[in-house]
Amino acid sequence: MKTFSKRALLRASAAPAILGASLIATAAFAQDAPQAAEAEAGDTIIVTGSLIKNPNLAQSNPVLTTTADQIELKQNNTAEDILREIPGIVPSIGSAVNNGNGGASFVNLRGLGSNRNLVLLDGDRMVPAELNGRFDLNNVPVALVERVDVLTGGASTTYGADAISGVVNFVTKSDFSGLEANFSNQITDEGDGNYVRADVTMGANFDDGRGNVVFAIGYQQSDPVYQGGRDFSVDNIDSYSGAIGGSGTATPSRFSLGALGTRQVTADGTAFRPTSAFDAFNFNPYNIFQTPFERFNMFGSAKYEISDAVEVYSRGIFSKNTVNTIIAPSGSFGLSVQVPVSNPYLTAAQRTAFCANNDFNAGLAGIQSLTVAQCSAAAAATSTSDPNYRQFTTTFSRRATELGPRVSEFTTTFFDYKLGARGGITDSISWDVSGAYGESENIQTQTGYWLNSRVRQALLATSTDACLTDTNGCVPLNAFGADGSITDSMNSYLTANSQIATKTSLAQVKGLISGDFGLTAPWAGDAVGFAIGGEYRKYQASQESDLLSQSGDLGGAGGAAPNIAGGYDVYEAYGELVVPLVQDKPFFQDLTVQGGARYSKYSIDAAGSPGYETWTWNVGGSWTPVDAIKIRGNYARAVRAPNIAELFAPNNTGLTNLSIDPCAGSAPLTNANLAAVCTAQGGGDYLGLIENDPAGQINATSGGNLSVGPEKSNSWKIGAVFQPDFIPGFSATVDYYNIKVTGAITTPTPGDAISACFDNLSAASASDPACTIIRRNPASGNLFGESTTTGGLFLGLSNLGTLKTDGVDLTLNYDRDIGFAKLSLSLNGNWTGSSKFQASPSSLNRECTGFYSVNCASIQPEWQFSQRSTLAFKDFDVSLLWRYIDGVSYEPAAYDDDLAAAVGAGCTDPEGADPDGCMIDPEFRKIPAEHYFDLTGRFHITDNLTLTLTMQNALNNKPKVVGSTIGSTSYNSGNVYPSTYDALGRRYAASVKFRF
Template sequence: MKVTDFRSKLLTTSAVLAGSLLISTQAFAQTAPAPAPEPGVAPKENSEAVDKAKAEQATDATPEQELVVTGTRITNPNLVQSSPVQVIGEGEIQLQQVTSAEELLHDLPGQVPSLNQNVNNGGSGAAFINLRGLGSNRNLVLLDGQRIVPVDLVARTDLNQIPLALIERVDVFTGGASTVYGADAVSGVVNFVTKRNFSGVDLDLGSGISERGDGRFIRGALTFGTNFADNRGNVVLSSGYTDTKPIYYDYRDYSRVATSSATGLPQGSDTAVPLSIRNGGAAFTQLNTTTGLLGPRASTYNTNPLNLLQTPLTRYNVFGKARYEFSDKLEVYMTGMWTKSKVVFNAAPTGIFGNNVFVPVSNGYLAQNIPLRNQLCGLVDSNPNVNGVQTLTQAECDAAAAATSPTSAAYRELLLTADRRFVEDGPRVTTYNFNTFQFTGGARGPLTSTLNWDVWVGYGESNRTTSATSGLLANVQQALRATNTTTCTVTTNSCVPLNIFGPQGSITQAQLAFIKATTYNFVDTNLTQAQASISGDLGFALPWATQPVGISAGLEYRKYFGFSRGDAISAVPGAVLGAGAAALPQQGTYYTKEAYAEAIVPLIENRPFFNNLTLEFGGRVADYNLTGKNYTYKIGGSWSPVRDLKIRAMYTRAARAANLSELYQPQVVALSNLTTDPCQGQITNAAGTNYNATLAGSTALQQLCVATGVPQSIIGTGAIPAPSSGQIQTTQGGNPLLEPEIAKTFTVGAVLQPRFVPNFALTVDYYNIDVERAITNPTVNDIISGCYGAGNPNFSATNLFCTLVKRNTATGRLDGEATTTPGLQLALSNQGFLQTRGVDVTANYRQDLGSFGRLSFAFQGNRTFRSTFKAIPSPLSPLRECTGFYSASCQPIQPKISWSLRTTLSWLNGLDTSLNWRHISKARIEPRTCINDPALSCGPLASTIFDAYERIPAYDYFDLSNRFQATDHMTFTFTVQNLLDKQPPFVGNTVGATAFNGGNTFPSNYDVVGRNYRVGVNLKF
């Protein structure tokens, strides 16, 4: 079928579906709760247990069952906690027809997208959540209230591992969960709750495709469950399969051509074809394939087309759980989970990325181009052991051309700082293979008539093997030292001479086969955990209350172990061409023994102005073998002056210890983004070009550049170009001396359920989270602005930030070989400070339409007032405000305002219609001036960003879905995501950080697929 015909048919189908308004029901069960499972349905009039209603939503729980609402381990369902919980019901999972848990949580207002399936360059193959924008390492992901083995040494859970088929609901708790779940739950927890008593057979199938015919996925899950022994036991087993196909940058107009965020023009990589060199203290020179000589740069390489907007995922998963009541006093239970997944990344072809290589004057391919050979002899260095550039005379060049043996007195080698893309080889492919399993077993029962006990142990392992095919610098060097075109000087390893001196196609498949290799990296983690707890109530109430005092207390043990290592090749810095950072070995372990207790105390009930007054408090002590004892506590309460209104507040203090990566990661050289190097070009004093606007003249900036590593001979020659592909080197790693960071969380809010507006509920919650002594590292812009900007008013090279600049001592650049260019030093420390403030608002309303059906609305929104970061507690250190801003330091984007509104029309004949409206507020480039001092520099210079890329308008997406219950056992669902085919903003490739600014946009924040269609069928027996 022709693409145009396919598009036409899909558009027609979309129009028909939109006109018919046949869409699914069951949306978010927002923080404003509802006892009924419909989306946006408010609780019944005079509902007393707001949070109980949230837990019961979309479940088969009977009123007498004890339910645990995420955020407390107290099992009395009648006690109302003092912190908000957002709930995503089973219906919303069915409605969205997602392929992963991350996709389900992606548009949750208030959270910032993290690494996911749309991140290609800079991703790790896993998907994470970043609650409140405080970092994916500061929240927890739980399965039935228990931790999941992390997928990396940062202690993060891969959301691709979550078995969606059995998920009953998802609780998102952001009110300070450290006391209940551990101090690393700084910004909250996401708890995936599975069905407790599933019985029968459930077959769920789905598929989807974009309007442009790519990005296809299929998914399937089969679940069996049964009750036995008079319902005293239950066993369930669920297996699933997901396969998602890629979407290439080349398949979308906006991402096809790499574009500079500085100029708005196409920006190719300096590593291109034909060959370029960086030698001789002059600007880049490039081989002219017509003349055969080096001349001005004529072409660069478009790195975009082969990259991926959607990375392919293949996943197999099995999840099982069982329980059996031996008596009224004892129930045993167990759960098991296994997931195997594969994620594939693409990158532009490998090459020689400014590496130093030695080429003999007698090179066999140079002999085919004698004018080029003579030109190189008079341009580049022939003796690196002597300072300066030692060129050869014509006589020396001729003699060296005839010397084919390294032992010959006339033999000479030329040192080339070369750039040559091996486009003949196709993309660099990196494959991530994950294997994860976890087992939990325990027993529980009543301790007294009002208290229950629970004891369980668990163990899990995660293994990730990364394989990548690229070029090897050592093999390239060996092949370039050949003095003929057929055999190498050393022939013991099937060496084939390499021709980098010709046009595209000059490198043959035989040559590629020798210089290529597949390298491997391994990451293994395991988690051992055990817990013993009691929960329930004390069996008595205070004199002015009717509900008893609820308590929970327990002991917990956790032990983490993890290691990461590369094979012999990838562990050597600079050995793998274009690999970014070397895979240096790291290993570590730590354990913690913890005790916690919490209580919910109803003080006054059913009194004038005190329909309910409840106090909530708790504490946790954690004894880490590495950092000693840490203390966490919470105190809060709720007050209902009347039944229609509840006011709640909570304060939590937590101490988060460093994870394995923060402690033990070796110092490695990696890539980051920088659009403009302050020392590039002529370093003139033309208006708007100086990084420090207060510099008296270009001489001051030149002197600062020399003092920070630019050779004096290069200053003013224009020999330092802009960073290649907008990327520079950075050095970063762990710090074993890190101490725990302190997080303080305060929330206050209200729940309104007016009796005079039946079926309506509104919640408003304010939050303030401060992280002191935060484990952070300075950003690229912190260092660049602190050294070359207003943060260095005296232009001193001894400025703290200037000491963190480590340039290539030969070229003065911040990009180049890892072994010679350390770049910017991004050291971890406890000197950081993080803060976020905002308001969450939810509103639910339902209106019965009589014989016509029912109309319901579910609104969930967030307004972030502040999201600030400071790396170093110095008056000259910038305090960054990133709310609504983007840059290499503010990434990904934290919108000021985000919300979703789902409107659902439920017909009485089994048809449900739902429209979801998602909103992201406008954003703009991070301001140049910092909020703590207008004289300090935070964001990039306005002159370094193309005007059109300095702002992004507000974005609105609409998703249209339908669900039809054909029979009691069969349900069909059809969803059109991004109904209006809204294209993502175009801001170029270098305005943000590498991982989050790709394809000329921000693929984590905005829809990069376009209009797409999803269809599913569910069979229940």
């Protein structure tokens, strides 16, 4: 058995984690001896995946690692940028998401959801950014990152809940001494999207090496890249017709006119024109591909050995981030309003149309219109006391182009600090006790929004001077004129800023004893390793909205933002064992087994909630028959407890995506069962007039549920590591993973909600709860409109879901001195066999690998790899990164739904040329495989000065256009998928690093 000094044990216990396949991007196989040497030398050993600290004990879990050198060559500015290049990580909310970005960036490991993986900093949890319990990647101090470890599969036994799909661990530089300063600048080939980053890191050892302090400060700032600045996204393209399209909330205004349906004001603002002449609103030029971002951050850590047996340590991190999302102007989005016939801005032709087609007596059946004489008398009645006074109800849609874009500024202030002590009980057993506390506050300030209540008030006017109800300086609104008819004074009255504050906190205390007792198996040399510990965590989170945000009064804000508050406590106890069974025997160079278990008790801050208890466990092992091969495997039972949003958020109506409404168009007029269903949902008065939203957005109602409990997962992995002696410098790993989540806390997809009602139309469907729970706009029959009156689809939260994914990770590395230079070749690849989601036992078991649609939101290709080739000369390095993304196509299940709706609507030849635009344009049903190349040159000018030049997307590849209504708004934007495919084009990056 190899022994360690107390100082080595102190250093080796820097953070809870596991020894995986590798500590660097090269081979993970023969690393036991080098790590032991490093530990004896006093270097910090941080491993990812286990609590056992003995660095001699190789583990069974594969870990994919990205090093600081790779980060420098790629010139990544944020943690999100780093993770985006790793195969097997599916794009989540980040800088390329504009409409749907809450000011933070997240990671989605294996496509199982960004709330099912855990992000760590040096093995520690950090305070989450929002009510879903996710950590904001913008808070990672990139300048100090030594490497990034990605561990796949259930890790709840080691780290607690949330680690169902795995762990991403950012490991920072330890024992840093000296001064390092970095400055970098990036700009696109188009001259926009400038990105500036500056970092300074200082560190020093003191008291003869007994202590070390590190402090770093950083600044980042990026400019927006507008969709109007790229030729493929200047115009909004409809994914069905292939024609230039956009939003139905356009300019001039649109109004409902009874049996005539919806009509739009003519371009000159004098009359109305029919549906065929509508001008859709092109919102693309206002939206952005790169959100503006500014960040100030600080990071500090210190440690000091009080004695040979005790070391104290601390860590503090602070950042302030500002993210701006910019979307097209606000307005009135299908708002039900009342308008006097004597409104001063109505032209004679418009007044006549309203009088002849609108209902002036809802108490009687049919449309009770006005005669010509009644209309003329009402036009002269300017007082509500006049017996001839009349007003009509209409659905009003108008884009506030005169006002400018809607802007949401998200300012996040984050801090998290930790204090602990560790030491050695014996030469082979150490202890570690620490406490940490963190807070995050995100303030969202919304500007540029019309208020629905003021729009209604401003339309109730019979003169241009004042509104009929004028207690707040009301300015009458000219909604009936041409584009430009709305003045600054009108907009000033109609708008007001609003604010939403999201606050979270995390307090945690934990203690751990790990090491070995010196016991060994009869045929092994290394001792049995163990770890035992306990942990307490307390989560608190709230969303506090002003009255405007709570009311849902903001035009185009996607619904109300209710107040939410909640929290829970977690008490845990856990233990792990690593048992070397056979070592240094023929065909058994090493045979090691390991296992662990964790007990967790949750106490929910809600009256009547009993809380819950969970057990997680894992078993695994590795077998090294000869020096060149290692076989490894692991099986884990993991859980994920519901987060605060899933528990405490009230039901609320917002937006989701759906392009085809089965009740739209003429289909209900020829199908009695369909008509009955549409009528039961509140659309009976509008059969034949119901519309599909041109922007592909509809309303949906969802919320939390205190009845949901923890979801469970079973995951297993098996793989091998190869490091043959006959190929010096070569190593390879291949690992198969399989993860299944049952009792998953999920909501149905839009396609699931539609299918549950409309797939089996029958006479009973009109009373089927799956149908009647869908609620339509009472003023139009549409699934879109004002959130206070139109519930849309109901996407309820439950424990009925099932998620499953499996695949293979492959890494290849080769390093060789070729005389005039050193050659390094590396490849990280992933094959995803399946990625399935079933919202309930009766729902479709939906496959999303290689597919995209509103149901498969973020693209997960079947094959993906990153390959880097580097030649290192004495004073110069040249490196080429080749990134491959496999081809993907439109989801077959979504295609079948479209086809059924098209046939029901009587579309001609829907699977052929489809002149009706009932099916996704064939041109948009596939995205071919993509290859990106990044070229880097790094110049070591002096021992203290390095210059790095990078050309990203060197071939200036453009993303495949698929239109803007084929998928989820968060990921399908600007006619493309900018989170997966590079929408910015070729970029140039330059950085200078000083080190002393």
